[in-house]
Amino acid sequence: FWWLAALSVVIGFTFSPLLPLGTTITVHECKARELDYGRVRLWGSLAFILASYGAGWVLDGTSTEWIVWMLFVAGxxxxxxxxxxxxxxTDRPLRSGSSLMYLLRKPVFLIYLACIGFAQGAHGTYYAFASVHWESAGYSHEMIGVFWSIGVIAEIVLFAVAGRFVRGRHPGILFAIGAGSGILRWxxxxxxxxxxxxxxxxxxHAMTFGITHLAAVSFIARAIPQQLATSAQSLMATLSMGVFLGSSIWISGPLYEQFGSQVYYLMAVFSAISMGFAIVLTRTWRGEDQTFCN
Structure with missing residues (x-):
């Protein structure tokens, strides 16, 4: 156990930063080369589907020991x-001192973090217990795989076609759309x-995750200069996918054991909170470019 725990810590420290760093570089290059970020991002979702089904196909004919080797090759x-x-x-840093603390002192940025944090946290029960619950409801593994695939395919379609819709839209409006969809879904x-x-x-899922992700990226691309973009992406990923989502999954465990699928109602509350912060964001941030340059 302790060897695996130590290895997990090392992997967590080295692998987790790849997401915010990769997103920062992708957003920067899309702006520089005038590319549609959504159409670039959809390949990540498509790779998720191919890897999931490909791994399942391999494991059906082999053993679970091949998981380690597939991860090794992927690495x-x-x-x-x-x-x-x-x-x-990038140019020289905008200011001396910690970029993280500079961002955290900005009320607009804190409102933005609350929007994406509660929106992602609302997926906690779904990510942790959707398959468990569907299996207990009598659905086969194949049908459960179909349920998951429907969500990711919808996400891919959104990334492919959302460029024109997202461009020029206030991120707060996009957050509100995702939150409203979450209330209904959960x-x-x-x-x-x-x-x-x-x-x-x-x-x-295209709305609760996809449009929310595009809103989060759009805000950073528009409001935050390149010199602070990596710090902003890191804070967003750490808090939304780490603190908020991790806490939501942890809370969902004992609640699911006691209330079953009704714990989704709590996820609907999280989405409603995200919508509230989205409304505040639309009223407090007018959509200015490079908001944090001063």
Missing amino acids: IVNFAITTRMPDPQ IVLGTTDNLWLIVLVQPL
Whole structure:
């Protein structure tokens, strides 16, 4: 156990920063080369589907020991790709001192963090217990895989076509759309196990995750100069996918044990809180570019 725990800590420290750093570089290059960020990002979602089904296909004919070797090969490929990534050049830092503390002293940025934090935290029960609950409701592993795939495919479609819609839209409006979709989605999943209702709301993953992600990236691209972008992405990823989502999953455990799928109602409350902060964001930030230059 302790060897695996130590290895997990090392992997966590080295692998986790790849997401915010990669997103920062991608956003910078999309702006510099006038590319549609959504159409670039969709390849990550597509790779998720291919890796999931590919790994399942391999494991059906082999054993679980192959998981380690697949991760090893993926790590080598990932290393090779990162050595070929562009190195965006930035000017001198905008100010001395900690960029993180500078950002955390900005009320608008804190409102933004609350929007994305509660929006991502609202997925805690879904990520941790959706498969467990669907299996207990009598659905096969194949059908559960279909449920997950519907959500990710909808996310891919959104990333492919959302460029024109997102461009120029206030991130607060996008956050509100994602939060409203979350309220509907989590209430339905907490209320019923009906096949067709699950199929009907699963495409809302494109809104609860996809549009929320685009809103988060759009805010950083528009409001924060390149010199602070990496710090902003790191804070966003650490708090939303780490603190908020991790706490939500931890809370969902004992609540699911006692209340079952009704714990989704708490996720609907998180989405409602995110919507509240989204409304505040639209009223306190007018959409100025490079808001934090001063």
